[in-house]
Amino acid sequence: MSPPSTDVVNEQQGPPDSVTRLVELPPVEIKENDVCVKMLAAPINPSDFNKIEGVYPVRPQVPAVGGYEGVGEVHSLGSAVRGLSPGDWVIPCPPSFGDSIVQNGATSMLGQCIIQIARAQGIRSINIIRDRW
Structure with missing residues (x-):
């Protein structure tokens, strides 16, 4: 199981100060191909605000957790994951074109x-x- 987490979530597009809220998420099951990552640092960029506002060319489905950059530490792994170990540092790799x-x-x-x-x-x-x- 993952640890519980705290996320900033937007459930609709709009002004970031009015559509985002802090949400406590319960632990989830780590499936065989999953990697659970504890984010250590994540910057806030202008493009993050644009995605929340709904004006960025790529719009994530809502509800969404903002941010595409940062560095995290592998917390736990599914049984089928190879090439990573708990404690490894990783960077996000969002879907791209x-x-x-x-x-x-x-x-x-x-x-x-x-x-x-x-x-x-x-x-x-x-x-x-x-x-x-």
Whole structure:
């Protein structure tokens, strides 16, 4: 079972200060393909507010818990999950529109690492570089 959690939920789109509320959620059963993650840090971005307002191009179904970024710690795993262990740190991977990433400054060391990681994961990268002349 997961531990109980506290979430900020919006049950409809609208002004964040009037459509969100703090909700205590009970423990849920961890099924064989589930990963239970305790979020350690999660920023609030302008796009998070836009999703709650209903003006972002991708609208989550409501009720919804906002946020797509952060870092979490694996709390528990279903019996069929491989490659993760309790205590591992993970980042969310929300559904997206395809398997490509676009990055600016791709000639930097970080940019080169992103290209290599994407290639290893079978993700196409579109890399923007600056002309130095």
